[in-house]
Amino acid sequence: MASPRLRKAAHVLLYLNLCMYATVLGIGGWAMNRAIDHGFLIDKGFDLPAHFSPIYFPMGNAAAGFFVVFALIASVFGVASAISGLNHVRYWGIDSLPAAAVAGTIAWALTLLAMGFAWKEIDLSGRNSRLITMEAFIIILSATQLFYVGAIHGGAAMEVTAVKSATPSKPETTV
Template sequence: MEVGRGSRSLIRVLLIVNFVAYLIVLGLAAWSIDKYIDGEQDHPPGAIGECSVLIGFTHLRAWRSDSLATAASSAIISWAITALSFGLVCKEIIMGGHRGKRLQTLEAFITISALSQLMYVLLLHAGMLSTRFGPNYGSSS
């Protein structure tokens, strides 16, 4: 049985979910900035999240310990910035007021991307701790 085979398929699913969610966040955030130029910013989580997903696909293809370290470090940075954006979403929801459907959709997708990115980060870090979930350290295959 291939090393880390079970987590590899789960990582693939999480990367696809993250890719779609971050693309939607980017599109809705671009619309939001265009409509409300007053400092609303949600581009960084989408752009950095997409970069993290692309690095994750590279790791999925290579499946080596050096690509695991790169994917894990970019994923944790992406999750941290997405978590900050999620905090702003929570603040907007608690404050209430009228928000359009697109802004509510943006909030929902930021929440989805924060949770799926967290699961992706946890799975990558499980791969660092055990060969059951990721590539062997020191292996070049």
Template sequence: MASGASKSAAFMLLILNMGLYFLMIVIGSWAINHGIVRSRETAAILTIPARIFPIYFPMGNLATGFFIILSLLAGVVGFTSSITGLHNVFLWNAPNLHAAYASSLASLSLTLLSMGLMLMPSHSVST
């Protein structure tokens, strides 16, 4: 745990992770901004249940808005987790590594949720 090679590998992976989460924030922010700008003209033709949601996304289907908002949330939590992970790599002791693990687990679960990979129990249909 105290070797310099694993510390430098963790540092480089955290830099890459921070860059990818920043890209996720930029794309999610652009999509929300695009949905807000275009919602007035495109949501006027929809029926009542779809018109209630204030942001209508012209791309995808009606579930796209929820996935974009979840991906923006996962991007912010993941970026913050990467920054705290960098701090924990610099300190490199057992309590800080456990804190980095807990925050990375939270960002991983939000990222999986934003990708639509929710763990749902399988329902068997009997005929």
């Protein structure tokens, strides 16, 4: 039988990650809305401004646009993996593990990608407090999502071992 501690840890990490991904979605949505409302207006007969970037954000620095876009993608996938994880934590069996494990691993990989842009944004400086908050959440999520994936894999390994030891082995027959 799987360790109740691993199941409890996965449950706590799942809810923590869900709340943090939802917060990143809210802040990222605000940043995207602000960028759309206050971005460049290019019309017929106008020249592009010098150093034009298709991902222009009126706040932050040159990495802010990339960071916000990838943080939004990672957060949407993180929320989806949390929904899949809720099903797995509820049943905690080897049947529900593959969906939760794959979704959690991909969400973690996308979060690491967003974290790379967060580090670049920190390195360039010149960002506002909301982007600083979003960076902190993404950096923390990169660790907590890894711990969550490890907890569900550890519980699954214990479950598989328990199932294998409970089933009697068949004697081999030679033909």
